Amino acid sequence: xxxxxxxRGTRDLLPAERPTWARLEALARDLAARxxxxxxxxxxxxxxxxxxxxxxxxxxVVQKELFRLAPRxxxxxxxxxxxxxxxxxxxxxxxxxxxxxxxxxxxxxTGPMFRYDRPQAGRYRQFVQFxxxxxxxxxPAIDAEIIELGFRFYREAGLDxxxxxxxxxxxGACRPSFIAALTDYYRGHVDxxxxxxxxxxxxxxxxxxxxxxxxxxxLNAAAPRxxxxxxxxxAAHLAGVRAHLDALGVAYRLEPSLxxxxxxxxxxxxxxxxxxxxGQQQALGGGGRYDGLIELLGGRPTPxxxxxxxxxxxxxxxxxxxxxxxAEPAPVAVVVGADPDDTVGRLRVATDLxxxxxxxxxxxxxxxxxxxxxxxxxxxxxxxxxxGDELADGNVTLRDLRAATQTLVPVGELADTIARAEASHxxx
RNA sequence: GUGGCCUUAGCUCAACGGCAGAGCAGCGGAUUGUGGAUCCGCAGGUUAUGGGUUCGAAACCCAUAGGCCACCCCA
Numbered sequence: 001x002x003x004x005x006x007x008r009g010t011r012d013l014l015p016a017e018r019p020t021w022a023r024l025e026a027l028a029r030d031l032a033a034r035x036x037x038x039x040x041x042x043x044x045x046x047x048x049x050x051x052x053x054x055x056x057x058x059x060x061v062v063q064k065e066l067f068r069l070a071p072r073x074x075x076x077x078x079x080x081x082x083x084x085x086x087x088x089x090x091x092x093x094x095x096x097x098x099x100x101x102x103x104x105x106x107x108x109x110t111g112p113m114f115r116y117d118r119p120q121a122g123r124y125r126q127f128v129q130f131x132x133x134x135x136x137x138x139x140p141a142i143d144a145e146i147i148e149l150g151f152r153f154y155r156e157a158g159l160d161x162x163x164x165x166x167x168x169x170x171x172g173a174c175r176p177s178f179i180a181a182l183t184d185y186y187r188g189h190v191d192x193x194x195x196x197x198x199x200x201x202x203x204x205x206x207x208x209x210x211x212x213x214x215x216x217x218x219l220n221a222a223a224p225r226x227x228x229x230x231x232x233x234x235a236a237h238l239a240g241v242r243a244h245l246d247a248l249g250v251a252y253r254l255e256p257s258l259x260x261x262x263x264x265x266x267x268x269x270x271x272x273x274x275x276x277x278x279g280q281q282q283a284l285g286g287g288g289r290y291d292g293l294i295e296l297l298g299g300r301p302t303p304x305x306x307x308x309x310x311x312x313x314x315x316x317x318x319x320x321x322x323x324x325x326x327a328e329p330a331p332v333a334v335v336v337g338a339d340p341d342d343t344v345g346r347l348r349v350a351t352d353l354x355x356x357x358x359x360x361x362x363x364x365x366x367x368x369x370x371x372x373x374x375x376x377x378x379x380x381x382x383x384x385x386x387x388g389d390e391l392a393d394g395n396v397t398l399r400d401l402r403a404a405t406q407t408l409v410p411v412g413e414l415a416d417t418i419a420r421a422e423a424s425h426x427x428x
Numbered sequence: 429g430u431g432g433c434c435u436u437a438g439c440u441c442a443a444c445g446g447c448a449g450a451g452c453a454g455c456g457g458a459u460u461g462u463g464g465a466u467c468c469g470c471a472g473g474u475u476a477u478g479g480g481u482u483c484g485a486a487a488c489c490c491a492u493a494g495g496c497c498a499c500c501c502c503a
Contacts, residue, residue, distance in 0.1 A: 002476095008494065060501050064429070084503085113503075118429075121496065127503060196500085212499080260502090271503095283503060310503030338461045367456085373463050388461055401463075 009117065009125025019326035020318070021128075024157055024311055025110055028130040031156065032108035035149050037132050040107045042088040044114075045069060048080040053296050054087035056263025058203075065115040067125075081114035084262065085131040086290065086306055087297070093135055094299035103136030110311070122282055122313045130285075133306035135294070140237050143268045143289065143305055144244030150272060150285060150307050151250055159317055161275040162284065164252035166245075167226065168238040169206075169259055171266045171291065174231035179205060181224045189219055209257040225256045237267050260286065264293040268305060274317050284317060285309030330380030331361040332422055336372035338388035340365075345387050349396070349414070353385075356415035358422075360385075377401055382425070383418055 006012055013021060029039070048068060055062050067081035082088050089107055092098075098105045110130045117123055132149065134142050147164060154162040170178060182205050190198060194215050200207055209220045230238065245252055252270070260269050271286035287307025294302040319325070335350040343364050350362035361379060363372045369386070376384045386397035390408060398417060399406035409417050 005494080065501080115502075117502075118500090119495080120498095123502075129503060200500090207501090262502095285503065308503065313503055336462090369461055370463070371456085375463095377463050384462085386462075397462090399462075404463080406462085 007125070009119035009123075011124065015328060017315070017325065019328050020315055021311065023326050024130075024314060027156055028108070028110050028153065028309075028311075031149065031153055032130075032132055035106070035132075035145070037106040037108035037134075040089060040092065040109050041111070042082075042085070042092055042109065044112065045079045045081050046088050046091060048078040050087050050091050050297065051080055051083060054090065054264055054293055055084065059263055061115065061262060065117050067114045067116050083115045084113055084308060085109050085111070085129060086133060086262075086264070086293070086308070089131070089133050089306075090135070090290075090294050090297050090299070090304070093302075094294060094297050098135070099300060099302065104142065105135045106132070107135070108132045113308075122310075122316050124312060128311040129308040130311055131306060131308045133304060135304040136302055137305070138291070138303040139268065139289065139305060140240030141244050143237075143241045144248060144250070146287070146305055146307060147241075147245060147252070147270055148248050148250050150270075150287070150309060153309060154272065154284070154314070157314060157318065158323055159274070159284075159314060159321065163273050163275045164245075164250060165255040165258050165271045165273060166241070166252045167255050167258035167269045168230055168234055168241075168267050169265060169269050169288070170226060170230055170234050174229055174234055175226075175266075178224065178226050178229035181229065182206070182208065185224055186219075192219060206259045210259065220257075227254075227256055234267055241268055260288055264290040264296065266291045270307070272309070282313065283310075284313050328380075329359065330382075331359045332381065333358060333360045333383040333385055333418055334372075334376035334379060334381040335360060335362045335385045335387065336369060336376060337363070337386065338369050340367055340369075342387065345391070349385060349387065349411070353415055353418065356419065358415060358418055373399075373401075382422060385414065385418075 032039075048066065051066060052062050057063075061083050066083060069079040069081070071078065089109065093105065093107075108131065111128065112126050113129050114126055117125060119125060130153070132146060134146060147166075151162065151164060169175060183201070186193065186197075186201050186205065186208055190201070192215070193201065194213050197208060197211055197213060197216060208216070209223050211220060227235075227238075242252075258269055258271060265288040267289045269286075269288035272284040273282075274284060285307055287305070289303065289305040291303040292301075293304060294300070333350075333353060335346045335353070337346050339345075343362075343366070346362045347364065350360045353360035361376075361381070363375065365372070373384055381401060384399040384401055386399055386406075388397065390397060391411070394410055394412070395408045396411055396414060397406050398409045398414065400421070
């Protein structure tokens with residue numbers, strides 16, 4: 001075992017897996033831009049208050065999973081690594097007076113998040129989220145637009161069979177009455193509750209209808225449903241979201257037991273799942289409306305909606321569906337030579353090629369030509385440039401490693417020749 | 429945070445309580461300027477770590493760490 005390894009719940013993304021990540025990161029950026037979202041980068045850590053107030057003091061994310069930074073001095077502020085992107089972006093919205101920008105303000109960010117969780121496959125202490133936020137639009141049309149954007153992201157990423165789960169969790173006007181009704185209902189059957197569920201009754205009653213305990217299925221089937229308690233405004237909002245989704249042809253499933261773990265959500269809540277893997281575990285992404293969040297962080301009352309999509313889980317899902325992983329870029333040419341000791345010559349030719357914009361590797365090891373060519377082939381290079389006696393006449397040998405053909409080329413024409421051959425190859 | 433399964437070379441895996449090995453990957457060589465095949469060789473390990481049992485532990489026991497699974501929760 002190595003002396004040091006990556007901290008628990010973190011991992012190194014090695015060169016072989018980076019191209020897939022790079023593709024998804026580029027897709028996230030391009031897609032967000034296509035929908036009118038502008039890029040923002042916020043700090044990886046914030047005052048802990050931003051998360052505690054924004055996400056909610058009594059949520060698991062804050063109580064158990066926040067990565068708090070140890071203060072360095074007495075005066076040092078209480079910082080925490082960001083467990084999610086929304087609170088920081090809303091902090092920035094307030095700080096920079098974005099309420100004076102044309103509304104809605106549509107922002108996107110992709111980057112690492114941190115949660116002090118017990119790791120598992122697809123669950124890491126450092127993970128990457130693709131996030132979009134639309135601030136200042138009360139919906140419901142923008143709700144549908146943002147769900148469709150997320151749905152499209154998976155499709156264009158190459159992941160099929162993604163399902164949208166949709167719910168409304170009400171607002172300050174109607175959610176309290178639903179919580180009261182739910183609490184009453186389960187209190188009335190408290191003797192039938194397993195110990196764990198009994199504990200959740202007080203802590204997080206909204207989670208009970210979603211329980212995976214078989215003993216709960218009958219009880220949950222008869223439990224009150226949020227849809228029966230939505231106020232007129234929330235019901236109309238949900239109907240509006242659905243109408244717009246229908247118009248866009250986005251298939252979704254109403255899931256009345258869907259709740260979200262962060263306190264700031266209101267009304268629209270949604271999650272993306274790989275079909276067949278629904279449940280509270282392994283959501284590919286999720287989001288919702290947070291109409292009270294900006295006010296909580298000191299801004300004027302402003303509606304907002306967004307989602308976070310977990311790229312780690314998307315990469316896992318893509319691998320599970322057996323798709324080939326993206327290929328690493330290979331050098332176009334590798335400069336090799338008959339004289340193993342002539343590293344100066346090989347490096348100089350490679351440098352000239354690089355200056356001409358050609359991806360070239362110089363063989364700087366002092367090994368025999370056969371080994372150099374072998375390594376060039378393993379690199380996936382298209383051409384080998386062979387330096388040898390022909391240099392006396394100002395020529396090098398340009399060998400096409402795929403076609404196994406070679407020609408003499410004057411050194412001065414090498415870059416042009418390679419560029420031309422490579423272009424005709426990739427475009428033809 | 430709770431419970432369970434697992435951990436031997438870079439990777440995938442062998443080894444009855446009795447000498448730690450193979451395949452792949454890496455590096456070198458096969459009469460001296462040409463390839464992914466083949467053959468030969470080299471290197472790679474305090475068997476995750478620390479204790480214990482035993483004449484003797486990779487193997488049995490305990491603890492710790494890490495990975496995974498189910499919860500909790502979330503991406």
